[in-house]
Amino acid sequence: MSQRTVFAVLSIALVFLFAAGAGAQTRDETIVYAITSDVDTWDPPNSVQRTAIIFGYQVFNHLAERDLKTMKVGPALAVSWKALDDTTWEVKLRQGVKFHDGSPFTARDVKATFDRVLDPTKKMTARGNHAKVKLVEVVDDHTVRFRTDGPYPLFVERLTAQVMQSEKVMKDKGHDWMQEHPVGTGPYKLVKWTRKQEHLLVRNDDYWGPKPALKYVRIRIIPDVATQIAELVSGGVDIIKAVAPDQMDVIDKSGQARTSSSPILRTAFFQIDQAGRTGKSPFQDKRVRQAANLALDADGIIKHVLNGLGDRVATAVNPMAFGFDPSVKPYKQDLAKAKQLLAAAGYPNGFDFRIRTTIGTVEPGVAQTNEALIADLGKAGLRAQQSFIGESVPYISQVKEGKAGPMFNWSWGYYSIFDADAILYDVFTCGQVYSYYCNKQLDDLVHAGRSILDEKKRAEIYVKAQRLLFDDAAYLFKWGLRGVWGISNRLEYEGPRDEIDRMYLVKPRKS
Amino acid sequence: MKRFVGRQVVQLAIVIVGISILSFSILHVIGDPVVLFVQEGAPKEEHERFRKLLGLDQPVYVQYWRFASRAVQGDFGKSWYGDMPVLDLVMERMPPTIYLTFAGLAVALLIAFPLGTLAALRRHTIVDTFCTMVAVGGQAMPIFWLGIMLIIIFAVQLRLLPASGYGTWQHFLMPAFTLGAFLAPITMRLVRSGLIDVMSTEYIKTARAKGLGERMVVAKHAFRNACIPVITVLGLQFGQLLGGAVVTETVFAWPGVATLTVEAIRNQDFPVVQCAVVLLALIIVTVNFIVDLVVGLIDPRVRVGA
Numbered sequence: 001m002s003q004r005t006v007f008a009v010l011s012i013a014l015v016f017l018f019a020a021g022a023g024a025q026t027r028d029e030t031i032v033y034a035i036t037s038d039v040d041t042w043d044p045p046n047s048v049q050r051t052a053i054i055f056g057y058q059v060f061n062h063l064a065e066r067d068l069k070t071m072k073v074g075p076a077l078a079v080s081w082k083a084l085d086d087t088t089w090e091v092k093l094r095q096g097v098k099f100h101d102g103s104p105f106t107a108r109d110v111k112a113t114f115d116r117v118l119d120p121t122k123k124m125t126a127r128g129n130h131a132k133v134k135l136v137e138v139v140d141d142h143t144v145r146f147r148t149d150g151p152y153p154l155f156v157e158r159l160t161a162q163v164m165q166s167e168k169v170m171k172d173k174g175h176d177w178m179q180e181h182p183v184g185t186g187p188y189k190l191v192k193w194t195r196k197q198e199h200l201l202v203r204n205d206d207y208w209g210p211k212p213a214l215k216y217v218r219i220r221i222i223p224d225v226a227t228q229i230a231e232l233v234s235g236g237v238d239i240i241k242a243v244a245p246d247q248m249d250v251i252d253k254s255g256q257a258r259t260s261s262s263p264i265l266r267t268a269f270f271q272i273d274q275a276g277r278t279g280k281s282p283f284q285d286k287r288v289r290q291a292a293n294l295a296l297d298a299d300g301i302i303k304h305v306l307n308g309l310g311d312r313v314a315t316a317v318n319p320m321a322f323g324f325d326p327s328v329k330p331y332k333q334d335l336a337k338a339k340q341l342l343a344a345a346g347y348p349n350g351f352d353f354r355i356r357t358t359i360g361t362v363e364p365g366v367a368q369t370n371e372a373l374i375a376d377l378g379k380a381g382l383r384a385q386q387s388f389i390g391e392s393v394p395y396i397s398q399v400k401e402g403k404a405g406p407m408f409n410w411s412w413g414y415y416s417i418f419d420a421d422a423i424l425y426d427v428f429t430c431g432q433v434y435s436y437y438c439n440k441q442l443d444d445l446v447h448a449g450r451s452i453l454d455e456k457k458r459a460e461i462y463v464k465a466q467r468l469l470f471d472d473a474a475y476l477f478k479w480g481l482r483g484v485w486g487i488s489n490r491l492e493y494e495g496p497r498d499e500i501d502r503m504y505l506v507k508p509r510k511s
Numbered sequence: 512m513k514r515f516v517g518r519q520v521v522q523l524a525i526v527i528v529g530i531s532i533l534s535f536s537i538l539h540v541i542g543d544p545v546v547l548f549v550q551e552g553a554p555k556e557e558h559e560r561f562r563k564l565l566g567l568d569q570p571v572y573v574q575y576w577r578f579a580s581r582a583v584q585g586d587f588g589k590s591w592y593g594d595m596p597v598l599d600l601v602m603e604r605m606p607p608t609i610y611l612t613f614a615g616l617a618v619a620l621l622i623a624f625p626l627g628t629l630a631a632l633r634r635h636t637i638v639d640t641f642c643t644m645v646a647v648g649g650q651a652m653p654i655f656w657l658g659i660m661l662i663i664i665f666a667v668q669l670r671l672l673p674a675s676g677y678g679t680w681q682h683f684l685m686p687a688f689t690l691g692a693f694l695a696p697i698t699m700r701l702v703r704s705g706l707i708d709v710m711s712t713e714y715i716k717t718a719r720a721k722g723l724g725e726r727m728v729v730a731k732h733a734f735r736n737a738c739i740p741v742i743t744v745l746g747l748q749f750g751q752l753l754g755g756a757v758v759t760e761t762v763f764a765w766p767g768v769a770t771l772t773v774e775a776i777r778n779q780d781f782p783v784v785q786c787a788v789v790l791l792a793l794i795i796v797t798v799n800f801i802v803d804l805v806v807g808l809i810d811p812r813v814r815v816g817a
Contacts, residue, residue: 037774040590040592040593040594040778040780041592041593041594043594046594047592048547048548048549048550048592049592120560123561123564123565123591123594125548125549125550126550127553127557127560128549128550128552128553128554128557129550129552129553131553131554131556131557175594176594176595179593179594179595180595194766195600195603195604195766196604196766196770196771197676197677197764197766220676220764221764221766222675222764223760223761223764223770223774224655224675224761224762224764226659226662226762227659227662227674227675227762227763227764230659230662230663230666230667230674230675231666231674231675233667234666234667234670234674236666236673236674236675236676391541391777392777393541393542393544393546393547393777393779394541394542396542396546396547397542397543397546400543400546412551413551415550415551415552417552422552425552426551426552432555433555433558434551
């Protein structure tokens with residue numbers, strides 16, 4: 001190698017080194033958060049992705065936000081709210097709040113935000129969340145009134161799902177610009193987005209609330225979960241989510257990171273085609289459905305297959321949802337009784353049927369728990385053939401089109417609304433796309449529950465609804481899920497129960 | 512030559528139209544994209560509203576015609592999820608994949624040529640057996656497994672390389688090796704068999720008879736002809752290499768067009784899938800076209816149109 005070549009090689013190496021070092025934030029001041037797929041937009045109401053909700057929490061604020069300790073909805077950009085009558089809510093706004101561009105946050109921004117979302121000619125996915133809101137009126141700079149289409153008990157819950165955007169930005173910059181440039185009031189600001197690669201956020205030093213402890217957040221897109229774990233245990237990233245139960249040991253024994261698990265607002269169950277959407281089946285007989293529930297040893301599966309990462313529930317209503325009734329006790333395995341019920345229903349030798357299952361995008365260890373569950377059903381004579389669909393779109397299509405009976409694997413995340421209505425209406429009432437159950441009695445209860453504002457009366461209604469679902473063995477009830485996070489030992493953080501990671505709650509760990 | 516190029520261009524057009532129709536139909540068969548678009552808990556009317564807004568209420572052939580008539584003008588529409596021009600999105604992700612593919616190709620050649628030549632010249636010796644073992648081993652290793660093994664060794668244990676990501680030359684090493692290892696074995700086998708064939712031909716005997724040294728015989732006379740099948744197959748393998756890039760990109764969090772496409776298929780973001788599929792097909796067809804030309808240059812006997 002000539003001297004000249006050596007020189008050229010060295011200079012190239014130096015350029016690379018400088019390029020790598022330039023503009024780097026110090027690692028101590030930075031949280032590196034890994035996600036499996038990138039958002040497509042920084043305009044949260046224009047996205048269906050869960051990640052977009054999480055991103056929204058870092059850069060924007062909502063009128064109301066949930067306190068992760070009490071799980072109650074409390075003030076954020078709104079300081080108070082009250083129902084003036086059955087169909088009018090008045091919301092008082094926080095004063096002195098500024099958007100990242102320096103303009104003040106006022107009632108006009110709230111109105112503009114909702115008007116934009118509710119416009120039926122626009123492709124805003126959040127519209128479905130607020131379809132009950134008819135009109136938003138500005139009373140004064142810091143007071144807004146919402147008119148709803150009938151009584152709307154979920155109004156306050158829904159406020160936690162809508163980020164506040166700036167009227168000025170909507171007018172001056174427009175929709176397309178907003179897709180890549182979030183202007184919020186939140187604790188962090190977006191500095192740079194390299195698509196499908198990473199996002200860099202910096203602390204908003206003018207933030208109205210408690211300031212984040214760490215100055216920078218880097219959100220990295222790492223599609224492969226095994227790679228995420230490798231990054232976590234080698235110190236490349238700090239927080240990962242959706243760790244599989246069998247991978248927890250790898251993280252906990254690394255000395256570099258630990259796992260944190262927390263119950264989440266998602267309940268898993270097998271839907272049974274009681275309504276006969278897919279056609280006639282033995283499961284339309286209540287005794288057969290009860291037999292299925294009695295065949296299942298759910299506690300055993302949670303303990304041995306899921307490493308304890310599940311919370312047995314009596315119906316599909318999640319313990320964290322408003323209206324949950326702890327007095328209904330879950331079915332316990334009783335094979336003798338199950339066989340008896342099957343015989344009484346006319347199936348003394350049991351029968352064969354099909355169970356549809358899919359990949360576990362949201363349910364950890366689902367392939368293994370499905371095997372265990374099918375084995376349990378077989379013990380009572382309910383001989384299931386598993387029919388597996390490896391992609392979620394065709395699976396969801398079949399479910400929505402009513403072709404997934406007589407039994408299929410499903411779970412429900414309540415679209416983050418902590419209320420029994422958020423599952424009972426969509427998954428149990430007659431004629432809904434996700435519902436394979438139809439019972440006039442239940443429909444009446446659910447409709448009563450969504451048309452009054454009185455919390456006590458609503459709670460009583462949901463207690464009745466849960467007893468009914470339990471006695472009728474509407475579906476094959478399983479458990480509430482738990483999420484597992486992997487967290488670097490240099491940070492103080494806990495997996496949030498609403499699955500919305502908040503980087504502004506992360507603190508350096510005192511050693 | 513002109514006739515040859517003309518014929519290739521016509522073929523290219525037919526292939527692209529065929530591919531676009533195929534991917535369009537497959538997307539429509541997989542399921543209803545509105546299923547993913549409407550949030551859980553949204554009223555039923557939202558389904559219809561989105562179907563209209565996305566143009567999915569039209570018959571499939573109308574939808575295809577709309578897509579095709581705009582696409583020929585370079586307008587692939589906007590991503591349903593990101594509201595940005597699809598062409599920008601795909602072009603932005605194209606370079607990382609192309610760099611990775613070429614780096615993988617380079618690694619494959621660096622492994623395949625020396626080992627293949629050695630194996631051919633030292634046929635039926637321990638060297639040949641060793642090379643065969645490498646080939647079989649390399650072919651048997653799935654990409655995702657090799658990728659994760661490399662990460663565990665070089666990032667987690669030795670802490671020498673970043674486990675994943677994109678941006679510096681260190682980030683290139685493991686993905687390029689992973690992808691290269693996938694292509695190297697078949698290339699090596701071809702170099703070996705090609706060289707063995709050539710070495711037994713008459714003109715090699717002639718070269719030797721002229722008194723040329725063995726090194727000269729191999730390098731100047733044998734190699735050029737042994738290369739022909741290798742280049743042809745490499746061209747054909749290019750598509751495979753892009754396929755391998757999907758897995759490699761996923762394992763190493765490489766922000767390329769392969770992962771973009773897979774994700775768009777999962778999301779049923781039709782415009783993104785269409786654009787990516789058409790452009791990737793274009794690349795593969797072009798590469799094969801270039802391969803045909805190169806082979807023609809090397810070997811006058813197959814010079815086309817002549």
